[in-house]
Every structure is written in C-alpha cells, then in structure tokens.
Amino acid sequence: MLYLISQPINLSFKMIRLALADDEILFRNGLVRILEDYENFEVVYSTCCGDKLIEKIKTSPVQPDICLLDLRMKPMDGIETTKQLNKLSPDIKIIILTSYYSPSFVKYMVKLGVNAFLPKLTQPEELTLALETVYQKGIYLTNDFAEAIRSQSQQQQRPFFEIKEYLTKKEKEVLYWICHGLTNHEISEKIFRSVRTIEGHRQHILDKTGAKNTAGLVVYALMNNVINIDEEFLKKSMYYQL
Template identity: 40%
Template structure:
C-alpha cells in the first residue's frame, strides 16, 4: 500500500516542528511538502502534489481561505484539512462550503490527526463532533421555514440516492461497491455525477448540500 502524501502549511516554525514529530510516529503517512506561506505553497505545488494538505488559516501574504479557493481552482484533487485555533462556527461552515474537506483545532491529539488524514484521503471528508455541531447549526439556520426538497428535483437516480446515503454514513468507495455489488469505477462515477448534479466542490460539500436540501436525513 502506498503512503499517503502529506503537505503542511503553517508560518510558525515551532508548530510545524511539533506536527512533524507527530507525523513521524504515524505509519503510512509521508510528509512530502512543507510550506511557510500560501505563496510558498503554490510555488512548491508546481513540483510536488500531496494527497492531503494540513493548512493554517492565519498566514501573511495569503491566508488559508484564499489558499483553499486557489487549491480548488488549480488542484481540485488535493484534500484540505484546516488546522487552526479558530472555533467560530460560521468560519467552519464557510470553509467547508468553499472546498475544505476537514477542520481540526490545533490542540488535537495524534490519534485524531491520524484519523482525520486517513478519513479525508479515503472518504473525502472528516467531521468530528465539534465540526458536525457547527455544520448542523449552520444548516438548521439555513433550512428553517424552507419546504423540503427531494432527490427528484436534482434528477437523482435511485442508485445515486443509495450511493449518497452510504457516503453520508462514512462508507468508503470500496465498501459502497461491496454493499451495492458494483465496481469501484461505477461508484466513483456515481460520486462524480452527484457532485455535478448538486453543484458542490467535493464529498464534504456533497453531504452538507444533501442535508441542507433534505435529500437525506441526519
């Protein structure tokens, strides 16, 4: 099995060194890129492309929000985990909507860091209890007094709806394939169609939109 290629972007040297020490203790994860700013990252991405990116929010020259937007446009295959001290729920919701795949606070432990990296790599998203609460509150505010919609309004097939429900239940692509007796390529095709039909950027956004529009229930 190939290692998960990881990038780390933070302008505090001491914090980066601490994260690197944690990463050295996690098998199957290889740090291939280390950047001190958003601009530094975009330069390095011309030569090295990680699978998953740990990204700070507050940086000089280009902050984490701007970096997330740029990554979505230039390197949409890269999964982004925001790693920050910011706990504001509106910020969490906004970042997930513009393309982040996960959100961790900087006081997280090694076990959760590993879990988040592997989940984002394998499933396309990671929602811990803190993030889930923030997203659900945000979605609740947006859907209040809004009539429920059903999958037919987005022209979802019954099979796409099945795949969507399993994605929301945190099944991996291979697990969905086994559960529905499909090939992995077919499942990936359904996932791409769902992202296109619901007009979102990634799997994390797909789940948020599906809950918001009441296509699936929480």
C-alpha cells in the same frame, strides 16, 4: 470526535504524502516531528505561508495527498490558499487547522472544497486518525464541525448549496451510501448496478449539488435530510464517536 466508520480504514501501508503551511515555526516544526514518527506519513514539504506552498506544488515533481493549512497565516491565508489549491490541483485534500467553527465560515469553506477542520490542540492520535480518514474517505467530521452544520441547517434561509437540479430517488440512494463511506464498487453491490453506473450517479450528484468532493456531499446530505446527523450518524454508527 466523529468520523466515517462504516468500513474499516485499511491503508495497506500506503504512504500518505503531506504538505504543511503554517507561519508559527515552532508549531510547524513540532507537527513535522510528530508526523515523522509514523511510518505511513511522509511530509514532502512544509512552508511558512500559502503562497510558498502553492509555488512548491507548481514546481515539485512530488505532489502531496493532503495539505494541512493554518487559517490565519500571512500573507496568503488558509482561505486563499484553498482557492488556489483547488484551481491548481483539485485532487489534493485539504485540512484547515483552526478552532473557529462559525456556521457561516464552515459553510463557505466546505463549498470551497475543504475536507476537514481540526483545532491546533488536537492530540497526535486524533490527528493521524483524521489524516487517514480524510485520505481514504474524503471527510473527517469533528463534533464542532457537526454542530456548525446542525446550527446552519436550523437557521438557514437560503440553501447550503445552490441546487441546479433536484436529485432523483436513485441518486439520493447512492448519496446515502456515499455518506456511509462505501466505495463505488461497494455501492454497486448494494443496489445491484454496475460500477460505471454508480460513477455516473456520483458525478451527477456533484454536478447537481455544486459540491466539490465527498465532504461537500456529506454536508449537503445532512442539510437536506438525506441523512440525519442525530439518528443516522450517532445512533446507527455511520460515524464513530470517540
């Protein structure tokens, strides 16, 4: 699997709050038990479907950092739940539990703001790594996810994101370092600009590309040759391959 690795993950024992929505009760309960074995994860609530998850987020004083969503649950599936979450609380990160990686589906879900995709058969060690990486870096890129991006890039006739305005040279440079997993402060030191300037560049990049988060920016960069998934990610270790 691939994940942002240019900077080490250091959570300083930060408790990551999680919410689960899956209509398979045995899977959901098993996942809760696995996560409870790790001291830096707290499952604040788990539900059988998206509509109940949305209701809990609306009414609970405790908000999750990350939601893990089953794609095919009923009555509200993972797609509609993602839409509702983005309207309700766009800061919550989203991981979709699915083994379905068609290029058009990945494109659609990334545009909605999904941060990662994981198959339900993922091993606990990789699951916890994905959660920590999404929490800190905003994206976790599996081989299947990367291959879907590559395939979409090769066959697309329309842009992955509808570009409102092309990026400047400096914005492309900032985007390059965002894709390396650097923080605004770290980028400011790299290119000798203030943190506030970097924050402004980041917001302009989001506005111009239509991306909703770091995951969207990484995909945009891959699709538009700001970075190359073969050379940059694999050979230069921007991502780490397990």
